Amino acid sequence: QVQLQGSGPRLVKPSQTLSLTCNVSMSGGRYHWSWIRQPAGKGLEWIGRFHASGDTNLNPSLKSRVTMFGDTSKNQFFLNLRSVTAADTAVYYCVSRNGDPSFFDFWGQGILVTVSS
């Protein structure tokens, strides 16, 4: 059972960078970690995926503003979302998968990040 714990500022000002960290209980060569977000009362949106090999894959709609990376030695992976607006206010989930990348089987508890001045 993989455990994930996200952390980071809960309030970010418009135009600034949202930075989140996910601490995971397990890592290794077959693990993928993704960030997925959900605005209040709305659906889920995949942001991007980081693989233990260092490869990343990002949602084309967010790609220009997103950096995603990890430190497998510390069992951590990170999200940076630049130039945020109120539309980026959401619960951000860090999610992991060991093996086939087609689905997400372990989810963190979610972090509500609000973009407001």
Added chain:
Amino acid sequence: SYVLTQPPSVSVAPGKTAMITCGGTNFGTKSVSWYQQKPGQAPVLVIYFDSDRPSGIPDRFSGSISGTTATLTISRVEAGDEADYYCQEWNSDTDLYVFGTGTTVTVL
């Protein structure tokens, strides 16, 4: 942008069957999963690889694909099944993920 279309809501009586559809393009080269999300909680995987169930998910939950429509079927519905349900597609050609618009299941 590309989306997977789900009905906003489905209502079902206890003991009956709920069917939630997910409309997209041809699912032939893609894999579909389904998630259950209760209020204030993270989503939980209930179906993967179109029709497989993770351990711990009751066999009342089943998934199927027909052409451009994926379907989650919940048999013998219980009050505890009341939740939002999301389909999710992974395209192995593009290595991209898309979620459905979500369906709220209400148990009458």
